Amino acid sequence: MIHVARLGFVLILLCFCAIPARSSKSQPSDEAYVTLLYGDEFLLGVRVLGKSIRDTGSTKDMADGWIVELISLLANPNQVRPARFWGVYTKLKIFNMTNYKKVVYLDADTIVVKSIEDLFKCGKFCANLKHSERLNSGVMVVEPSEAVFKDMMTKVTTLPSYTGGDQGFLNSYYDGFASAHVFNPNLPEDVLKSRPVPEMERLSTLYNADVGLYMLANKVLIKRTASSE
Ligand SMILES: *[C@@H]1O[C@H](CO)[C@@H](O)[C@H](O)[C@H]1NC(C)=O
Numbered sequence: 001m002i003h004v005a006r007l008g009f010v011l012i013l014l015c016f017c018a019i020p021a022r023s024s025k026s027q028p029s030d031e032a033y034v035t036l037l038y039g040d041e042f043l044l045g046v047r048v049l050g051k052s053i054r055d056t057g058s059t060k061d062m063a064d065g066w067i068v069e070l071i072s073l074l075a076n077p078n079q080v081r082p083a084r085f086w087g088v089y090t091k092l093k094i095f096n097m098t099n100y101k102k103v104v105y106l107d108a109d110t111i112v113v114k115s116i117e118d119l120f121k122c123g124k125f126c127a128n129l130k131h132s133e134r135l136n137s138g139v140m141v142v143e144p145s146e147a148v149f150k151d152m153m154t155k156v157t158t159l160p161s162y163t164g165g166d167q168g169f170l171n172s173y174y175d176g177f178a179s180a181h182v183f184n185p186n187l188p189e190d191v192l193k194s195r196p197v198p199e200m201e202r203l204s205t206l207y208n209a210d211v212g213l214y215m216l217a218n219k220v221l222i223k224r225t226a227s228s229e
Contacts (some may be wrong), residue, residue, distance in 0.1 A: 030101040031120050034094055035066075035108050038073075038087035042108035052111040077157040081164025088165040089156065094142050096149040107138040116207065118185035123197040125174065126183050128208040133178040137167040139208040174200050 033053055037046050050066050074089040094105050104119045106112070119126070122141035130136040152173060161168030171177065183201040 032097070032100050032103050034097065034103050034105045036087075036091050036094075036105075037108055038090065045108040049106060049108060049111055052113065056112050056115045074156075076165070078161055078164040081161075085163070085165040088167075089169070091137065091166045092149070092152055092156070092169070094140075095144055095152060096146070097142075097144040098146055098149075100144055103142045103144055105140045105142060110138060110208075119203075119207070121185045122183055122201060122203075125200045126203050127170075127174075127177070127200075128203045128205065129178060130208070134162075134171050135167070135174060135177045136208060137170050139203065141203075177202070 035046055035049060037043065046066070054065075071090065071093055073087060074092055076086055076089045078085075091105070094103050097103050102120050102122070104116065119141050122143075124143045124145075126141040127135040127137065128139060155173065156169065159169055159172040162171065177200055180200045180202045181198060183203050
């Protein structure tokens, strides 16, 4: 019965739209910062995250704030999983946000401490390698694609998830992620054009650091206020 009640929770996918500096406000944005809020536990976190993006996004024309989009739950197919992971598969819907060319997804327990606009230069899929050679789904850059999303949906119930959540699924889906090359936002245009866009790239550690590392290095780009998965 608890599960039925939970389906009634509001699932919200929030887009914080960043309009590229060169375009005027009247043009629709094709890049967005996105986070996922299910239930109300992380509402404050999401507001802080939004404020932190605004505070660092000085080179961009910013929209007023989060654009709230109500979306339906993508049920977690795993029987064995932590109870709090009931809604996490919904995160996969960022791959279906095809009205955007590029989406930077940030978990609601992160804050941005420095401009991360470079992330929008990532090709198809970028994430960090953490947890002994596994990708972390707390910070990801995604090029939304109907084909990729549809393919994922055909595998949602069959691919194993070591966490019982979206992160485990994505580690199965992006098999071999540990050997992906590191994303370099400063590659010259001609190099970018002369090579096929990699299916996946790794982000440097500083794009998704824990609070402890932030204190030590004092230069990370995103810090996590709590570790989730
Ligand atoms: C994916 O996006 C399309 C187009 O916006 C929409 O019609 C469809 O319902 C979405 N699929 C899911 C599972 O959310």
